[in-house]
Amino acid sequence: MKNNYFLFFLLLIIQNKCFSQAGTPDNRSIGILPGAERMSVYIPMLKGRTVAVFANQTSMVRNMHLVDALIKEGIAVRKIFAPEHGFRGVGDAGEGLKNGIDSATGISVISLYGSKLAPSADDLKDVDIMIFDVQDVGVRFYTYISSLQKYMEAAMENHKPLLILDRPNPNGFYVDGPVLDIKFASFVGMQPVPAVYGMTIGEYAFMIAGEKWLSEKANEVYSYYQTAQNSTDTPFHFLVIRCANYTHKDKYILPVNPSPNLQNMQSVYLYPSLCFFEGTAISLGRGTDKPFEQFGHPSFPKNLYSFIPQSRPGAKNPPLLNQTCYGFDLTILNAEKEINDHLQLKWLIKAYELFPDKAKFFLASNYFNKLAGTDMLMQQIKDGKTENEIRKSWQPALNEFKRIRKKYLLYGDFE
Numbered sequence: 311m312k313n314n315y316f317l318f319f320l321l322l323i324i325q326n327k328c329f330s331q332a333g334t335p336d337n338r339s340i341g342i343l344p345g346a347e348r349m350s351v352y353i354p355m356l357k358g359r360t361v362a363v364f365a366n367q368t369s370m371v372r373n374m375h376l377v378d379a380l381i382k383e384g385i386a387v388r389k390i391f392a393p394e395h396g397f398r399g400v401g402d403a404g405e406g407l408k409n410g411i412d413s414a415t416g417i418s419v420i421s422l423y424g425s426k427l428a429p430s431a432d433d434l435k436d437v438d439i440m441i442f443d444v445q446d447v448g449v450r451f452y453t454y455i456s457s458l459q460k461y462m463e464a465a466m467e468n469h470k471p472l473l474i475l476d477r478p479n480p481n482g483f484y485v486d487g488p489v490l491d492i493k494f495a496s497f498v499g500m501q502p503v504p505a506v507y508g509m510t511i512g513e514y515a516f517m518i519a520g521e522k523w524l525s526e527k528a529n530e531v532y533s534y535y536q537t538a539q540n541s542t543d544t545p546f547h548f549l550v551i552r553c554a555n556y557t558h559k560d561k562y563i564l565p566v567n568p569s570p571n572l573q574n575m576q577s578v579y580l581y582p583s584l585c586f587f588e589g590t591a592i593s594l595g596r597g598t599d600k601p602f603e604q605f606g607h608p609s610f611p612k613n614l615y616s617f618i619p620q621s622r623p624g625a626k627n628p629p630l631l632n633q634t635c636y637g638f639d640l641t642i643l644n645a646e647k648e649i650n651d652h653l654q655l656k657w658l659i660k661a662y663e664l665f666p667d668k669a670k671f672f673l674a675s676n677y678f679n680k681l682a683g684t685d686m687l688m689q690q691i692k693d694g695k696t697e698n699e700i701r702k703s704w705q706p707a708l709n710e711f712k713r714i715r716k717k718y719l720l721y722g723d724f725e
Contacts, residue, residue, distance in 0.1 A: 342562060345475035345512070345551035346371050346379075346443050352473055352551050353383055359438035362389040362429070362470075364422070364461050366397055368445035368477075368566045376443050376475070377415060387417055388436055393444060393457045394423040394569070423453070427497070428460035431468055440465045442474045445568050446511050448481035449582045450490065451498040451681050452568075455514055459500055459524065462515060462548075466528040466535075471547040476512035476720070478553055478562035480578050483724045484508055484651040485715065487582065489707035490683030499683045504704070504711055506582045506653055508558060510720065512550035517718040519548070550720065557722035561646065570624025571601035579645035583654040586687075589678025590671055592661050593619055593635045597628030605657060606637020610664050615639045637661075651724075655697045662691050 345352075346369065361380065363369075369376040380387050390397055390412060397412060397419050409420050420426075420433060434440070442461055446454045458474075465472040487505025495501070501523050509517065522529045535548065556562070563575060572578050577600075584602050587594040595601040597619030604617055607630070614636040619628040638657065648654065665671045672678050672688055679685045690700045716723075 342478055342556045342560065343554035344477045345553055346376050346477070348551055348554065349379065349383065352475070352549075353385070355471075355473065356380070356383075356385045356439060360386045360388045360436055362391060362434065362437040362440045363387055364391040364393070364440070364442045364444065364457070366393055366444050368564075368568055369443045369475075370566060376441075377412070377417065381415065387415070389429075389433060390415075390417050390419045391422050391429060391433075391461070392419055394453045422457055422460065427457070429464045429468075434464065434468050434470055437470060439471045439473065442472065442511070442515075443477070444511070445477050445564060445566065446479060446514075447568055447572065447578055447581060448479035448506060448508065449585070450487075450503055450505050450507060450683065451585055452581075453497055455511070456497045456500050458511060458515060459518055462519065463525045463528040465548075466531040467525065469531070472549070474512050474515050474548075474550045476510050476550050476553050478556045478560065479508070479510045479558075480562045480564055480575070481506055481582060482508050482510060482558045483561060484649075485708065485712055486652040486704075488682050488684050488687055488704055489711055494679055494683050494685070496680045498680050502707075502711070504708055505683070507711070507715065508724070509715060509718070510553070512552065513715075513718050513720050515548075515550060516720075517714065520718060521714065552720055558719075558724040559722065571596055573601065574603075576641060576643075576645045577602035579649050580640060583649070583657060584640075586658050586678065586681055587661070589673055589676075589681050590658075590661070591629075591665070591673065592637075592671075593617075593628070593630045595619070597622055597625040597631065600639070600641055601625065603641045604637060604639050605661060606635035607661070607665065608633050608635055609666050610636040612636055652701070655700060659691060659697060668692070 349371065363377055365376055371379040377387055377390060412419050420429070422428060440461070442458060444454050446452065462472065485504055485506060485508040489504045490499045490502050492502055501518060507514070518524060519532045524532065564578060567573055572581060581602050584594045584605060587605055592605050592607050595604040595617065598604070598617050606614065606617060615638060616634055616636050618632065618634050619630050620632060621627060662671055678688055682688065686703065687700065
């Protein structure tokens with residue numbers, strides 16, 4: 311069995327490395343191909359073996375879900391593992407979802423968000439190979455990369471081969487934000503990376519493995535794998551199926567909403583800047599038709615733009631429910647050009663300036679510090695630091711991260 315795994319993976323690695331990585335600055339004019347759509351590369355590895363798939367509504371192969379596409383190819387899918395928001399992507403942010411059965415396929419769905427974050431040995435006992443395929447948005451506090459890490463650790467610790475089907479990063483054209491201080495690590499930020507890290511899921515996987523940021527046991531398995539890659543005795547195999555026709559200069563347009571409150575590219579581009587509001591008293595539009603495209607609060611001046619958060623699918627109990635909020639409509643901006651190559655702090659600073667009771671702006675839970683990955687940003691805002699002053703304080707850690715990042719890139723960089 312080990313010999314078969316080795317030969318299959320060796321063939322796949324050769325095919326994968328030889329595939330063209332040519333790209334252009336704008337994917338609107340070219341056909342970027344996610345790893346999942348390169349089925350001829352990875353299907354041979356799956357034939358005759360039982361498979362577990364980590365997936366959600368973004369796991370598409372053209373117009374068909376990956377799970378359905380695998381079944382159509384005769385692949386025995388035994389388990390589906392699901393991230394935050396669930397397998398069909400309809401759960402609220404932070405909502406613990408129950409295990410169940412996928413009505414379309416009859417396959418068991420196990421939630422890996424909430425009380426359980428990783429597959430157990432029992433979950434994997436009837437599985438030969440694990441697959442990971444979800445569309446990430448390239449932001450540290452978007453929990454899919456935390457799920458990726460837990461899934462990788464489970465694969466390594468249980469000696470299961472792992473295939474990561476890579477997808478382009480819609481925010482992969484820049485690196486910016488505070489780098490996480492490990493003492494603030496949580497499921498909304500597990501590793502010392504900036505808020506926007508400019509890597510695909512596949513590149514990120516190589517980085518956290520290569521930098522030994524995984525569990526102790528997983529690090530040991532991966533270290534052995536690296537030294538024994540040319541041996542048929544390797545207990546673990548790890549392969550990223552790369553995207554085609556993609557570089558980090560490309561602005562990838564998501565074909566499927568990655569979660570209920572990221573409903574268009576405007577919100578995806580604004581998300582790295584506006585998600586900091588989750589740690590404050592401010593509404594960023596959850597419970598409206600423009601989440602992550604507006605922000606406000608009932609105490610802001612009444613002559614500003616207004617909106618009312620209401621209960622709706624994906625935001626059953628949003629902050630400031632049924633209260634009129636006054637603030638700012640960012641749909642009028644060209645978010646892609648507004649962001650360009652760095653996230654924006656001006657909206658956070660402006661909101662703090664307008665908020666009448668400064669002592670209640672940041673939530674008492676200190677969730678803001680988990681999102682920021684540091685307690686410095688909160689203090690800098692309280693101290694009235696300018697955006698330029700704050701950004702300057704990030705640079706030493708950002709430069710060190712960029713040095714590490716370069717080692718693991720699979721695609722042409724934006725620089």
